[in-house]
Amino acid sequence: MKKTLTLLLSAGLVATATQAFSSPKQDLEKFRTYFEQRFPGIELNEFGNGPYALDASKRLQWESMEEFPPYEEYVDKGREIWETPFKNGKSFASCFGKDPSKVRVKYPHWDSKTQQVVTLEGDINKCLKANGEKPFGWKKGKIAHLGAYLGYEARGQKTNVVIPNDPKALQAYEEGKHFFYAKRGQLNIACADCHVYYSGQRIRGNTLSAALGHTTHFPVFRAKWAKKGKGDGLGTLHRRYGGCNKQVRARPFKAQGKEYRNLEFFHTYMSNGLEINAPGYRE
Amino acid sequence: MTKITQRLGGATTVLALCAGLVFSAQASADDLAAGKKIAFDRKKGNCLACHQIAGGKLAGTIAPPLISMKARFPDKAKLRAQIWDSTVANPNSIMPPMGRHKILTEKEIDLVTDFIYSL
Numbered sequence: 001m002k003k004t005l006t007l008l009l010s011a012g013l014v015a016t017a018t019q020a021f022s023s024p025k026q027d028l029e030k031f032r033t034y035f036e037q038r039f040p041g042i043e044l045n046e047f048g049n050g051p052y053a054l055d056a057s058k059r060l061q062w063e064s065m066e067e068f069p070p071y072e073e074y075v076d077k078g079r080e081i082w083e084t085p086f087k088n089g090k091s092f093a094s095c096f097g098k099d100p101s102k103v104r105v106k107y108p109h110w111d112s113k114t115q116q117v118v119t120l121e122g123d124i125n126k127c128l129k130a131n132g133e134k135p136f137g138w139k140k141g142k143i144a145h146l147g148a149y150l151g152y153e154a155r156g157q158k159t160n161v162v163i164p165n166d167p168k169a170l171q172a173y174e175e176g177k178h179f180f181y182a183k184r185g186q187l188n189i190a191c192a193d194c195h196v197y198y199s200g201q202r203i204r205g206n207t208l209s210a211a212l213g214h215t216t217h218f219p220v221f222r223a224k225w226a227k228k229g230k231g232d233g234l235g236t237l238h239r240r241y242g243g244c245n246k247q248v249r250a251r252p253f254k255a256q257g258k259e260y261r262n263l264e265f266f267h268t269y270m271s272n273g274l275e276i277n278a279p280g281y282r283e
Numbered sequence: 284m285t286k287i288t289q290r291l292g293g294a295t296t297v298l299a300l301c302a303g304l305v306f307s308a309q310a311s312a313d314d315l316a317a318g319k320k321i322a323f324d325r326k327k328g329n330c331l332a333c334h335q336i337a338g339g340k341l342a343g344t345i346a347p348p349l350i351s352m353k354a355r356f357p358d359k360a361k362l363r364a365q366i367w368d369s370t371v372a373n374p375n376s377i378m379p380p381m382g383r384h385k386i387l388t389e390k391e392i393d394l395v396t397d398f399i400y401s402l
Contacts, residue, residue, distance in 0.1 A: 186379070186384050186385075186386060187379040187384070187386070188370070188379050188380055188384055189377055189379065193375075193377040194377070197375075197377070198345050198377060201343065201344045201345045202343045202344045202345070203332050203333065203343045203345060204325075204331065204332045204341050204342070204343050205341045
């Protein structure tokens with residue numbers, strides 16, 4: 001089974017390797033225009049509300065949930081984590097700066113020193129380790145609480161990912177882009193199939209969100225993730241990536257591994273200019 | 284919907300319906316029920332994720348409704364081929380290649396084809 005999946009995965013990658021090269025800026029323009037034409041009249045920032053921007057019947061229920069959002073207690077927990085000193089007396093501010101509202105908008109970014117994409121979660125755990133603390137798990141729990149707080153503090157600021165004109169950075173971006181458009185898994189479906197070409201349509205009972213605006217509201221609270229054995233409802237972007245990979249019966253990659261970090265680089269860049277509205281609530 | 288109506292040329296419909304009567308006599312009621320089960324099962328065909336099919340609940344809106352299949356596929360082998368590997372007709376198809384990727388067994392594809400053909 002494992003072998004077949006690997007084979008299928010590589011087949012998917014080959015299929016998209018023939019895509020013509022275009023600059024990130026050109027990609028962004030095309031991407032934006034595609035959704036503007038597909039969903040005329042929907043305001044840019046609305047796309048950050050995922051399926052609820054596109055499905056009026058689901059929207060009402062969602063709006064009532066957002067009045068007393070279940071993620072609020074996690075924003076508070078995140079604030080506590082931010083404020084609580086480490087054993088050495090320092091705190092997260094020693095790594096991220098004193099102003100918690102200025103953190104989220106810096107991620108993801110290209111780090112020219114280590115030649116890789118750096119994410120908020122990556123830097124949270126780096127900070128913990130540098131201060132002799134135990135790192136958090138990658139997908140849920142404390143890392144998501146802190147992410148929710150930093151996202152909440154950054155609400156209203158615009159996504160602003162920079163792809164530097166450095167061949168290695170462009171390569172990471174291209175890899176993320178290929179990942180997004182490649183057919184994958186036993187079911188042979190690309191992210192783009194569900195979240196670009198059929199966005200707004202229903203797959204069984206689920207309305208497919210547009211990939212534009214996908215990253216603005218993470219970490220996200222999902223009712224589905226608030227069940228016994230799944231955690232407290234809050235999860236990171238890479239947790240969602242893993243879930244969407246599993247849906248097409250592909251082997252998920254490791255959260256914060258190179259594949260998902262590069263995907264996040266491309267995926268977040270595509271939402272440049274959209275306001276951060278984290279954390280979000282989803283069914 | 285309009286697409287389908289357009290494809291249903293009058294003469295072809297009559298022809299296909301006659302052919303259909305002959306064909307459907309071949310699949311037993313049990314086989315049709317088995318095919319339906321596989322088609323609707325989320326862990327098997329999960330055709331309802333994308334297609335509307337008579338008798339199925341909570342169908343998706345991604346793909347054309349599966350109705351009047353004999354008119355659209357007078358040749359049953361072509362219908363089976365579409366289910367076996369949707370990417371032959373459309374390389375970018377979102378529809379999973381049920382046979383090529385071994386999502387369903389050959390026997391299961393026969394049963395699903397009989398069921399879909401009866402619609």
